[in-house]
Amino acid sequence: MKRSVLKLLVAAAAACAAVALADEQRPNIVLIFADDLGYGDLGCYGATKLKTPNIDKLASEGCRFTDAHSASAVCTPSRYALITGEYPHRKNLYAPVFLKTGLVVDTGKQTIASVLKEAGYETAIIGKWHLGFGEKKPDWNGELKPGPLELGFDYYFGVPVVNSHPPFVYVENHRVVGLVPEDPFVYGQKAKTQEIPEKMKLDHIGGADAAHALYDDYQVGTVLTEKAVEWIKGRGDKKFFLCLATTNIHHPFTPAPRFQGTSACGLYGDFVHALDWIVGEVFQTLESQGVADNTLIIVTSDNGGMFNHTGQETWKMGHELNGQYLGYKFDAWEGGHRVPFIARWPGQIKAGTTSDELICNVDMIATFAALTGQTLKAGQGRDSVNILPALKGNPVERDHLLLSPFRKTHLSVRKGKWMYISGRGGGGFSSPKPGNHGFGGPAAITFSGRENSDIENGKIKKDAPPAQLYDLDQDPAQTTNLYRQYPEVVQEMEALLETYQSDTSKKK
Known part of the structure; x- marks a missing residue:
């Protein structure tokens, strides 16, 4: 009996020592x-x-x-x-x-x-x-x-x-x-x-x-x-x-x-x-x-980095604020949040x-x-x-990631290689004219030399899809919107996004 108690005490002391060591580490x-x-x-x-x-x-x-x-x-x-x-x-x-x-x-x-x-x-x-x-x-x-x-x-x-x-x-x-x-x-x-x-x-x-x-x-x-x-x-x-x-x-x-x-x-x-x-x-x-x-x-x-006046000036000097990625602070595009x-x-x-x-x-x-x-x-x-x-x-055990730009209309989901943006454009501020104190948006994309299949002359094309889907493995710079090419992926991403939007609406 005494031996059993002694063993328990020794085990308890060892456990305490292990915890103390863990705390130290x-x-x-x-x-x-x-x-x-x-x-x-x-x-x-x-x-x-x-x-x-x-x-x-x-x-x-x-x-x-x-x-x-x-x-x-x-x-x-x-x-x-x-x-x-x-x-x-x-x-x-x-x-x-x-x-x-x-x-x-x-x-x-x-x-x-x-x-x-x-x-x-x-x-x-x-x-x-x-x-x-x-x-x-x-x-x-x-x-x-x-x-x-x-x-x-x-x-x-x-x-x-x-x-x-x-x-x-x-x-x-x-x-x-x-x-x-x-x-x-x-x-x-x-x-x-x-x-x-x-x-x-x-x-x-x-x-x-x-x-x-x-x-x-x-x-x-x-x-x-x-x-x-x-x-x-x-x-x-x-x-x-x-x-x-x-x-x-x-x-x-x-x-x-x-x-x-x-x-x-x-x-x-x-x-x-x-x-x-x-x-x-x-x-x-x-x-x-x-x-x-x-x-x-x-x-x-x-x-991400912000494309204000100073950001535009540094771009002209050859510095790419957000590397190869499309967009800037406020945007749903990668440059806004990567x-x-x-x-x-x-x-x-x-x-x-x-x-x-x-x-x-x-x-x-x-x-x-x-x-x-x-x-x-x-x-x-x-x-x-x-x-x-x-x-x-x-x-890491992550199935997906939700990402928020400045506008709630562009709430976005990343899952695996796919990035889904629930609206047109970046969802950030619009830049009135290249060189002005704009903060991103279609005109800033044109000014910075970035390409995107939905943007032409600083404006979103009239026939652009209502939302965006990108394969980031093949197209990390988000040059090509694949919304119409992969309807099944769009449906999956929209359903995933809806779970978050429904959850939020129930709280209101």
């Missing part, structure tokens, strides 16, 4: 989530007009994915998918939010941060938030609550909306940095210390000059990097998760002076150089702290590898749960797939 996680970084914007993805040695080094020491996607071709919906593991169309979220929007994520949802916090990680998000604050709308003069801290993050510092829109301040945890009661924000006013762009259909928010004075477009990347480095150094021996959501390379293109003129493709390339420096600073900090080799580092983007994705974790991810597995940023919550031995609660992270096998060179 769990990596820190650093997710660098760039803004508008296109598939063709990095050296390791074929860029020749700019240099990205720090990011390229991570690729050479880890795995580079060639079929990775953002769940949306738009910033806010893409961030929603990353944080929740849920397709943004389920929230009817297709467009970016701005300074009058409350938190778009239900605080009852599990998030990538809450899952890791439950596993004992310290968590932070530094950089662009862009998911709203407050119950109904933000109180810029008071507590910005709920926000990141109510979604599992222990710490937040960053840009609350987007670097091209007001209020042009930093927020730390629940409050605007530098705000004083005597100088509150007032809608409809311009700040004295900050040049604010034209309305762009939004209200200005002025006043709070002390808070505005701390915000310098050309130093945002440096400030965010310093905060990230400081936070990593403060973790000691504790496991941590950092999401560094950079404002690079979203417009306005404002690289710090030391980066200006360093690329062969203008301010666009210079801003990518600044991003590469940010990645290098973070990696050097991990090394100096002795944790680089037990940290899973991921570098990816919230959507993004760089690089992962480094020595001993677990084989160095110098490339994967063509179909993965998505919506997959992070399931992956982080698997990484820490957790099971997501019922109904949580419902669209997320564990991609740990892919990181280690094995197949």
